[in-house]
Amino acid sequence: MIPPFDDSYFMKKALQEAQYAFEQDEIPVGAIVVIQDRVIARAHNLTEKLNDVTAHAEMQAITAAANFLGGKYLRDCTLYVTLEPCQMCAGALYWSQISKIVFGASDPQRGFRIMGTHLHPKTTVVGGVLEEDASILLKQFFEKKRK
Amino acid sequence: MIPPFDDSYFMKKALQEAQYAFEQDEIPVGAIVVIQDRVIARAHNLTEKLNDVTAHAEMQAITAAANFLGGKYLRDCTLYVTLEPCQMCAGALYWSQISKIVFGASDPQRGFRIMGTHLHPKTTVVGGVLEEDASILLKQFFEKKRK
Numbered sequence: 505m506i507p508p509f510d511d512s513y514f515m516k517k518a519l520q521e522a523q524y525a526f527e528q529d530e531i532p533v534g535a536i537v538v539i540q541d542r543v544i545a546r547a548h549n550l551t552e553k554l555n556d557v558t559a560h561a562e563m564q565a566i567t568a569a570a571n572f573l574g575g576k577y578l579r580d581c582t583l584y585v586t587l588e589p590c591q592m593c594a595g596a597l598y599w600s601q602i603s604k605i606v607f608g609a610s611d612p613q614r615g616f617r618i619m620g621t622h623l624h625p626k627t628t629v630v631g632g633v634l635e636e637d638a639s640i641l642l643k644q645f646f647e648k649k650r651k
Numbered sequence: 652m653i654p655p656f657d658d659s660y661f662m663k664k665a666l667q668e669a670q671y672a673f674e675q676d677e678i679p680v681g682a683i684v685v686i687q688d689r690v691i692a693r694a695h696n697l698t699e700k701l702n703d704v705t706a707h708a709e710m711q712a713i714t715a716a717a718n719f720l721g722g723k724y725l726r727d728c729t730l731y732v733t734l735e736p737c738q739m740c741a742g743a744l745y746w747s748q749i750s751k752i753v754f755g756a757s758d759p760q761r762g763f764r765i766m767g768t769h770l771h772p773k774t775t776v777v778g779g780v781l782e783e784d785a786s787i788l789l790k791q792f793f794e795k796k797r798k
Contacts, residue, residue: 551723552723555717555718555721555722555723556713556714556717556718556723557713557717557723557724557743557746557747558705558710558713558714558743558746563705566703566704566705567703567705570702570703570704571702571703574702575702576698576699576702576703576704577704590742590746591738591739591741591742591745591768591769592738592739592740592742592743592745592746593739593742594738594742595737595738595739595740595741595742595768596704596705596739598738598739599704599705599737599739600704619768619769620767620768621738621742621766621767621768622738622766
């Protein structure tokens with residue numbers, strides 16, 4: 505039997521959040537936080553609407569998940585995010601001690617890997633899950649912006 | 652004539668914020684944002700009270716300053732913070748394109764310099780302003796915690 509809850513299943517929920525961002529004219533990035541196959545936080549990029557560079561999807565998802573759990577650490581949680589986290593978000597994830605990060609598209613310019621941001625030693629990372637869906641949405645957004 | 656508004660003048664205001672954090676049993680770090688010798692944001696660490704690893708003084712100060720200015724970029728602004736920023740906060744400052752960062756005490760374990768976090772190319776950094784005051788407050792806090 506194929507387990508119903510795999511990384512693709514949850515990444516689709518993060519992509520749905522990215523779609524909401526797209527529709528609001530925000531750079532389309534979405535994120536969710538999952539614990540024991542249960543979604544406890546969902547968020548999308550709101551930097552334009554809030555006029556705030558800190559309003560990345562991941563930052564909001566971290567805050568919402570901690571609020572749900574009633575504690576600031578996200579041990580045993582997984583973050584699904586459609587784009588590779590930046591330095592700021594990876595730095596926040598470091599503090600959260602999150603167990604796992606799953607991202608879709610890579611960010612070869614400003615992603616945490618090229619920037620050399622350190623994650624918590626207990627955090628594992630999986631990249632490239634539904635990468636193409638995330639990339640297409642981002643490309644469509646920037647093409648629309650150029651018009 | 653000695654100019655009344657120098658880095659020490661503003662760092663004292665950040666130290667006052669750190670003192671507020673101390674009194675609320677938070678790791679004592681304070682930050683302010685200044686534009687044209689005018690304080691437009693003040694904040695102190697609230698990670699315990701808010702149960703949120705993202706609630707560092709700098710993050711709140713960035714959000715508050717952007718809110719005051721009505722735009723997300725902090726060009727022409729200076730951030731004064733009592734402790735060297737971490738990866739997350741330096742990453743947020745990168746996005747903000749802030750002109751100048753002035754910090755007090757160094758953080759040789761988790762500061763952005765040892766972690767290799769990239770700042771925006773337009774950002775200048777000054778460290779060590781009223782370093783001892785910031786360090787003493789932090790030491791007092793951790794000594795109190797150990798008791």
